[in-house]
Amino acid sequence: MDSSMFCWQCEQTVGGKGCTKVGVCSKDPDIAKMQDVLIYLLKGWGFYATKVLEKGDKISQEYGEFFTECTFSTLTNVNFHAERFVDYIKKANKIKKELMEKAGSIENAPKGADFFSPETRGEILNLPWVKNLGVMDDEDLDMDLRSLRELLIYGIKGMSAYHHHAYALGKYDEEVTNFMYKAFATTLDPDANMEKYFDLNMGLGKMNLQCMALLDAANTGAFGDPEPTExxxxxxxxxxxxxxxxxxxxxxxxxxxxxxxxxxxxxxxxxxxxxxxxxxxxxxxxxxxxxxxxxxxxxxxxxxxxxxxxxxxxxxxxxxxxxxxxxxxxxxxxxxxxxxxxxxxxxxxxxxxxxxxxxGGFTEDEEERRIPMGFGRKALLSNADKIVGAVKEGQLKHFFLIGGCDGARPGRNYFTEFAEKTPKDTVILTLACGKYRFNKLDLGTVAGFPRILDCGQCNDAYTAIQVALALAEAFDCDVNKLPLSYIVSWYEQKAVAVLLTMLYLGLQDIYLGPSLPAFVSPNVLQTLVEKFNIKPVSTPDEDLKVILG
CATH class of the missing domain: 3.40.50.2030 (Rossmann fold)
Structure with a gap:
């Protein structure tokens, strides 16, 4: 690459292709380089950690938490502080050295596994070209392999955020970090093929479901189950x-x-x-x-x-x-x-x-206004009989899950218009910051429920999934036969992790927008379309017409 940086991990990347001078998120080339170096270090860490695990030894929780934190630090809109990345790199070097010694002599370690970074800002930024250090620094790599590799890495970044929030509340799962080690190690494997990367991405979807369940248990264990609230x-x-x-x-x-x-x-x-x-x-x-x-x-x-x-x-x-x-x-x-x-x-x-x-704060009160929220898993499932009854009686015709990560790029008014145009005998389940496109609209009620049911944060996709599975059981049908449609907005890497979880569960007919990920190649996209019937959003009217027949 001739450019000073290359990043395409978020939806708003320049021209839908990649940020090459400065990130749309404000990440500059120095931070981009440090993040690339840190991720490259973690790939080698993952390789040697996997070898340690294969010997029957364990990796300490302290190291697992630090690996998670390092990965999370490179997610979009998290850390822009160069000296913090220098500190991460120094400590990652030290831990990686310990793991190499613990793993012992290994023949035919992949290139890059034994990489150690310089430990001053200037030296890190002046690192000579290293093959495979950045996203595009392996120019002869098959574009479809690169696509699935980056899909895996970005999904891991998303899952690391959920794991970080879980262990902040005392819930840690070594299976999550062990999977991250394995996944990162695979990205150095020159023999990793399309099938292996695809299977790992589905494995990430499965592991992220486990991680979201862990975070759900951490949040509710510490603060109780969310309850409907004005x-x-x-x-x-x-x-x-x-x-x-x-x-x-x-x-x-x-x-x-x-x-x-x-x-x-x-x-x-x-x-x-x-x-x-x-x-x-x-x-x-x-x-x-x-x-x-x-x-x-x-x-x-x-x-x-x-x-x-x-x-x-x-x-x-x-x-x-x-x-x-x-x-x-x-x-x-x-x-x-x-x-x-x-x-x-x-x-x-x-x-x-x-x-x-x-x-001093605000100088006067505004006229009070409240909106309903707090429809978590327990609140919704406790009303499952009422919901099922409303469907069977014809009061409630369809469910729409409209949610995901929001962003500033034009085109996101699609989600507002879609919500406004949903029929009055339908319910909208929403989660993550995508809800802000319509959560203050007064869409009324149906069957005694507000038409907009806020299920929580992006990780509360776990709630929506559990509700969908419970409804499928209640109606004795496959989850894809439910009157339920998924309208998913994406911006950053947690949305990637959630999408992979939805695909792992076999959920079909997911409408994804407002634009498709730049890192998904045409062939990989075609595979996802054929296997899971993923659909790019078009217009609210056209998509509603197809969904509702």
Missing amino acids: MLITKKKGPFIVISGHDLRDLGDLLEQTKGKGVNIYTHGEMLPCNAYPELKKHPHLIGNYGGAWQDQQTQFDGLPGAILMTSNCLMKPRDSYKDRIFTSSIVGFPDIQHIETVNGKKDFTPIINKALEL
Whole structure:
């Protein structure tokens, strides 16, 4: 490649082909190079970890968590801080060396397995060309193999986010990290063929289902099962903190540390579903939700008279108007932004609390408005008889799962228009930040249910899947025979992991948009179309006509 970087892992990549000068996400070539180096290191780590496991030894949970964190750090809109990547690379070098020694002498190790990175920023950025280091740095690789390889890597990145949130709440699964080691090791194997990569992608779908179940158990075990809730979406007078991202542990700790301090807490973006967890919403200063999806943050945070905490992916380059009041924690990083460190497993949110008090907050109450949310797995399944009865009686004709990762590229109004045009005797299940395209619309009710049922975060695709399987059992039919259609928006790598889970389960007729992944080659796309009947979205009218016959 002649360009200074190449990245095509998100939906908004330049021209639908790849970012080559600077990322649409604001990732610069230096960060892109460091992320490539880190992933290349992890591939070799995966190879030697797999050899250690084959000997019957175990890899420590500490190492598994760090591998997960490194992988998660390269997901879109997570970490833009060069020195943090230098630290990751240094530690990854050290652990990889230990694993090589533990694995012992290995004949015919693949090229790249024994790669070690320099450990200063300048040396890392001046690394000479290394074959297979970046996405396109193996120019003679078959494009379809490259496509399936990158599909696997991006799915692993997505799953690493779910695993990270799970073990933050005390739920760790070594099967997840062992699979990640194996998958990354395979990307160095010169003999890995299409069949092997396809099987690994399906294996990732299966493992991600297990990982989402783990995260579901972590979230509900810590904070109870989400329950239907009328959530405030307007402002209240007083100092406040807006918390964005996905990390329920951070929100729980922040709520405890702000008790009695006169600071209101608003969720933002994918944190919205937290307002339905009993052990979180019991705090009266968890006021409700502020703003919309992640891609609107620069406008919504512009000059905001409160403090902001970013807890996971979804960070955009902060504007100067709020750079002094935005904080990062955990995996998230950006130069010159205050970071809340984890010390002995705990975080002290005092700096962000003090900033909120200093800023003073909103000066008056807005006219109150609330929307329904909190339709998690338990809430929906407890109403399964009522739902089945409504279908059998003809009150409820069809279910639409409209959800996924949102983004800013034009064309995403498709999901708003689709929701608006769904018939009044249908229900919309929604999850992830894609919900912001229509979750404030008043579409009324059907059979006693709100027509929009918010199931939660992107990982709560697990909820939607469990509901679909329960309905299939209730109707004694294959899940693909249900009056249920999947309208999936994608932006980043967690959506890739969820899509692979849906494919692993054999779900058919998934409408995917607003554009197809650049990293999926024409031949791979054709295979997915033939095997799973994946459909690119067209127009709401045309797609509804096909779905409803």
